[in-house]
Amino acid sequence: METAEEVNVSKGADVAAKGEAAIKPEFLTTKDKFHGLLDSEWQGSKREKASESDTVDDSKETSLEEPEPKRLKPNFEGRPDGKRLRGQNKSRPHTKPTAYDEKRLCHSIIQNKECPFGAKCFFDHDIVKYMDSKPPDIGETCHIYETFGKCAYGLSCRFAKAHTTSDFKSMEKADLVKVYEGRTMVKNNMSKELQGRLRKRSVSFEKSEKYLKTLSDNKDKGAQQAGEKQPVSTEVQTSSDKQPAPVKTVGPLTDADVIKLRPCEKKQVDFQDKLYLAPLTTCGNLPFRRVCKRFGADITCGEMAMCTNLLQGHQSEWALLRRHESEDVFGIQVEGSFPDTMTRCAELINNNTEVDFVDINSGCPIDLVYNKGGGCGLMTRTRKFERIVKGMNYVLDVPLTVKIRTGVQEKSNIAHKLIPEMKNWGVSMITLHGRSREQRYTKLADWDYITTCAKLASPIPLFGNGDILSYEDAMKAKETGVSGIMIARGALIKPWIFTEIKESRHWDISSSERLDILKDFSNFGLEHWGSDTRGVERTRTFLLEWLSFLCRYIPVGLLERVPQKINERPPYYMGRNYLETLMASQNVEDWIRISEMLLGPVPKNFEFLPKHKANSYK
Template sequence: MADPGTVKDTSEPKGVARIKPEFLDPDHIPHLAEDCLSQADKDKFASGSANNGATEVDENGKESGQNSGGLSDKPAFKRLSKAEKKKLRGQNKARPPPFKVDREQILCHTLVDIVEGETPAPCNNARCFSIHDIKAFMAIRPPDIGTTCYNFEVRGRCPRGINCRFGSGHITENGFNKINEDVWKKFSSRSSPPTLNALTKDLQVSLRKRLYDFSKSEKILEVSKTQSKAGSKRTCEGEIKKEAPKLEAVAGVTGCDGSTKKVEDSPSSEVNNVSEKIGPVLDDDTIKLKPAEKKTIDWRGKLIMSPLTTVGNLPFRRICKEYGVDVTCGEMAMASSLLQGLNQEWALVKRHESEDIFGVQICGNNPYTMTKSAQVLQENIEVDFIDINMGCPIDLVYQEGAGSGLMHREKVLQSIIDSMNKVMTIPLTVKTRAGIVTGKNIAHNFMPYFRDLGASLVTVHGRSREQRYTRLADWDYIDECAKIAHPVPLFGNGDIMSYEDYKHVIDTYKNISGVMIGRGALIKPWIFTEIKEQRLWDISSRERLDIMKKYVNYGLEHWGSDTKGVESTRRFLLEWISFLHRYIPVGILECPPQKINDRPPVFKGRDELETLMASPNCAHWIQISEMLLGKVPEGFNFLPKHKANSWK
């Protein structure tokens, strides 16, 4: 198994980053921040850990003189016994939202953006619980977080109006919204908004009432079903052979072929119709486009950012675009949810105008939802390619036969790729893992399918579903897959953290066409600049804080500058900081560049801000968010994904 970059000094413990001695903090004592515990963990300690050696300590790690197994009312931190530490391993499952806005404390949307002299539209929602009296709202309006509204500066008119938490510059004493006429005129005269692909009400209604015209997809799926029943398949060499098995791909998990037999010599699901047709061909929709008729993308040498669930949102992608990424892709969207017209799913396909090559990744377990989703996306949004998710390791997705579960369902997978490719005029791409089980890589068996069924690009994440991120990516295996997939370009994904890693991969693995970067971009989004400029950037803490400020502004523009938007921005900022804090400054490392799976001993930064940014404790992440978004509201509770991040 090969990993990018040079071999490190083996005298150091494996997986430990080498920090310059003057920055080490050997006297640091880990202790627990109780505010970052789930209620279940708090109850666990309170009920079952009396007299077990837990000691209350102050913020400097000094004992307070008390000794109690339960949780006191207001201890700052707690140093736990070994038995208690075992209770804090693993992940916080089913994390609740950090904050819920009380609808009875906000102004109705019909009254929010009203300029003096305008007549507000009536509220036709009989069940609206919001405030409908502007004077009453102004009396209880929460104090502003800041004096400058980013939306007002760039638009000339803040769409959140008097609900805006930065509204002192654009709200009158009587509760009306102000307009900067010059800026607003320039903004409103644009040919298109800065954020594209919004779900229209008409499209949502047609999807929810099942009125959308899917005849194109249905014809393709019917032909595929008929051909499958005929039992004939074309091999990758173009031969026809008869097979007994019948492809059953119903619109759900039940009844789908869930067999786990190994992929054979890669037969294609595109099948010639056995019934002979006489006369002119009229069913144009079922004729596969020739490669020359499809839109194409020159992938080779481009830097692609991975589709990243939760953290790969539009504001983050804007940051990466500014640092040089070539291709971006939205977060994984479930095909079935797109077809139901769910707002939260369609929000994942929104695109910023700066994303010049943008794709949407969809996940599903049958050709019916996947093909129809591809059709509705292509016909209603601006998208350059659609990606099939074959790598999602989440149990719920995998058990339904989607994501990495498709690697066990070869016939369904063939039908999905074939049907989607026929319904689309834009490129179809596939992202897959190396395999399901550790030590049993199977992705190479699918490469002929991808090649012969018309995939424009294949990306292989060099780890199995079981491995997640506990092992280094196997670039030797990725290179083997690229050789089989030729001439289809294949990109590798895994462990790229610096220009050195990138150069090692490109110089060593000649069959690979490029790289896709995921965690490396989350930890240091300026990695794309490093690669393009072929350098190592020793970025300062102030520069990193400026990146976060820019992210916050983009978040307020995307999610809104009212209380709900502010707390949504804070939540996603905290999720991002859970990766950002892993960055080790270049000037602190003995042997730069940083390796992605290396963890440092506790260290102090070159200034207080750098030390704060390196903290793995989510209490400090919240402190950083308060520097940018003001004090967290009462009742705010952010749980880190990993329980280990409850330690300070």
């Protein structure tokens, strides 16, 4: 009779056929043993902490004996009814970070000022009472205080002991404060004045109105000519891949004239041979982009922003446009489905932000976007797409780029028809994701098709995107003739991929080095979202979202065959130490354990379910 180890060895011989990565037999294990090790180690560490806290604080001892809150777990192996999980976890039970502060300290008190609202203020003004009810500090040192010399969150900071005196006064390090005085670390913040004008609809869009007037004038003249010559309009008779020749008119500018305006005034960006971090929804936040910049990402781009929300002055949408000073080549990606809103949004961005390029997302597969005609929907609405591109190009002083997919249906590629037309529209760079909307992530990217499209796009730069997880993948991609490479999931699974590509090597990164990366992300998150309870829990939320991808990485030293492929599912395996094993877990409980190492214990009744199931395995 075979032992469990012999079964695992025999299993290792045919893992490739099952879509699993080939791991050395000595590291393979079973599901029960894997979770058994993690649970026993974790309970042991909790007992040690309990014994240490016996002489320090009785309240901590009782809290350790309380039953742990129920936390939802993602099921990567399928539901009980046999159906596979796909797409997003809609209506997921998720506690917002704003719900963890029952009573917040007034901001005026934190800044040592008199509250303008007086007795009508909703926030707490009693410092002693607030400090008694405030959750315990997470650590002994405050990253913000140590980095910048002062912490703007004062007494509300979850590391307040590091910079607070016994009489509740905030301390400062004068030398560090002087270094950062007048320095803007994060740009593209929306001012209250601009937000007010947007909400009152008092922002002027002179260039946009000028361009949109040409569209309405041309439409009126086209309708008049159609009425005189033929009963059916030219636009209806023409297919999406064959546009009518522009009609030369006297008076208002036509689309053809508009696109020729001011080409010499546009800022130039060198896209050639660059590594481009994809604009990743949810996970592509500013702290994550800072991590990737440290590892060698050349181009970064903000998360997809809805143009209508930007025009309405939504604070949460404008937050997606923020740019850190380390992002030397930075773009903004917008989504929309109508020429008027997209053109006005481009002018708004042009006049109120500092960016190097603006990208149109015409590859988004999400139903909410596609059903409104945006994202991939633009690829099938060529005339409207053309007007959007030309209008945005007219109002922008920076290059306009476009991100597309191969098409909408799996076996009906249309990118090769669009690309020659885009060259005439004035696009500065095209990014092609080698999958259709219908495929999502369940099939490998079609790099042969990307090769064909790269030839059609020349001399305009075309970046390829899809399934890059190692420097070998990157080398093969460059052989297709693309101008550069965009990396999306590969950067989420291993953000050091940019270093591997530039140095042409496999990095057998240790678990402690990976934990240091997560620590950097946590510190960047505290800088970006705040070091109070809300900021800490918001940082934790985005850290957990990232860990739902990071757990798919398999250390190089454990692989039987290098490199790891992006569509190969990691089997259950034991790492070379406890931390490496913990980081391999696809269990939410274990992701939360990692977050607690960096951001302290989670609040009571904490629940988390990752936004993306992203079932990309066979």
